[in-house]
Amino acid sequence: MNKKIITILLISIILALILSGCPANEVEPFISDIPTADITSVAKQTRKSATFTLTSAHPVNSVWRAYEAETGGDALVDVDVSHLPTSKALILTYRHNDLPAQLYWISVKEPNKDESLRLGLTVTEP
Numbered sequence: 461m462n463k464k465i466i467t468i469l470l471i472s473i474i475l476a477l478i479l480s481g482c483p484a485n486e487v488e489p490f491i492s493d494i495p496t497a498d499i500t501s502v503a504k505q506t507r508k509s510a511t512f513t514l515t516s517a518h519p520v521n522s523v524w525r526a527y528e529a530e531t532g533g534d535a536l537v538d539v540d541v542s543h544l545p546t547s548k549a550l551i552l553t554y555r556h557n558d559l560p561a562q563l564y565w566i567s568v569k570e571p572n573k574d575e576s577l578r579l580g581l582t583v584t585e586p
Contacts, residue, residue: 491576492518492573494578495579500580500582502581507557508557512552513550514543522569524543524566524567527565536564539552540554541553552583561583563581565579566581
């Protein structure tokens with residue numbers, strides 16, 4: 461085949477995709493922006509909580525989760541993650557007596573997007 465025929469075929473295919481409503485920019489799902497922080501290790505401010513300051517901005521109605529691993533696994537059910545967008549504070553609160561000092565992996569799911577990659581945050585003893 462010569463170049464002219466190949467070019468016409470490619471244009472025809474592209475036009476057919478456009479006219480069929482196939483959105484070219486939706487090949488991959490939208491993923492929430494990964495949370496970021498300059499300081500990723502803090503001492504507990506109370507027995508039950510630790511507060512970090514994010515450098516990234518996220519919508520108010522985002523869903524936050526804490527994990528024990530960077531990938532895979534289930535979200536920790538005993539650790540609540542709260543985000544205060546105006547101050548960019550991210551607060552980890554333990555539902556029992558004493559927040560364990562350890563590395564936590566935090567993700568965010570912004571509205572109409574998939575869950576982000578995880579940010580590692582370390583809680584230490586005061």
